[in-house]
Amino acid sequence: MLFYSYFKTLVGKEVTVELKNDLAISGTLHSVDQYLNIKLHNTRVINEQKYPHMLSVRNCFIRGSVVRYVQLPPGSVDVEILHDATRREARGGG
C-alpha cells in the first residue's frame, strides 16, 4: 500500500498521466484508490488535435492498469521519507 499512500499525499497537485495507449492527460489529482485508479479534474489532453473526442471531457477516471507513467510536479517526492517508509513496509510494519 506504499504507493497508494504516496499518491494520496499528491491529491490536489497537478500531474500528467501517460497511458499505455500513448494518450497523455494532465489535470489536478482528485483521488486515487488501492488499485491506483486515478481521478483527474480539469483535464487537458496533450496533443488534443489527435484526440478530439476528449475535448468535451473535464473530469475523468483512469483505470490503474492502463497507466504507464505519472509525471509529478518537481519537488513532490521527499526521497528520505519514501526510503524510510519502504524499509518500514519491508519489515512488515506498515
Added chain:
Amino acid sequence: MNLSMEDVPPPGIALVEELDKLLLVQLRDGRKIVGILRSFDQFANLVMEASRERIVVGNLYAEVPLGLYVVRGENVVLLGELDPARDPPAALTRVSEAEIKQAQRAEKEQEKIKQSMKARMDFLDFID
C-alpha cells in the same frame, strides 16, 4: 508527507460519484462508448444505459446506437464525464453512420499506402 495506512476506503467505490451521469468510456481497442453509468464493481465492469458508440474520424463523428451494454472492466481505459456545455466538441462535425464508415475505410486505405511507402523507403534511415 505522511505515509500512513489509515482510512483506506472499501475496494471499488471510486465510481460512485459517476453513477447516473453521462460518460464517455474509452476502450482498449480504441472504441468510445457514450452512455449513462448505471452500475459498476471493483474491476470497473460497467453497465451503461442508452449507450452509443461514438466513431471519430478526423474532424467528423457519428453515433451508432447500442442500447444497454455491460463492459468488462479489463477493456476500460478511462471514463470521462461529459461536460454538456462542451459536448459534442465544437471541433467535430456530425455525419451519418454511412458517411463515417466510408471515412473510416478511406483512412484505413491512406494508412495502408503510408505503411507500404515507408516499407519501400526503409533503406533510407533518415526518413521518419
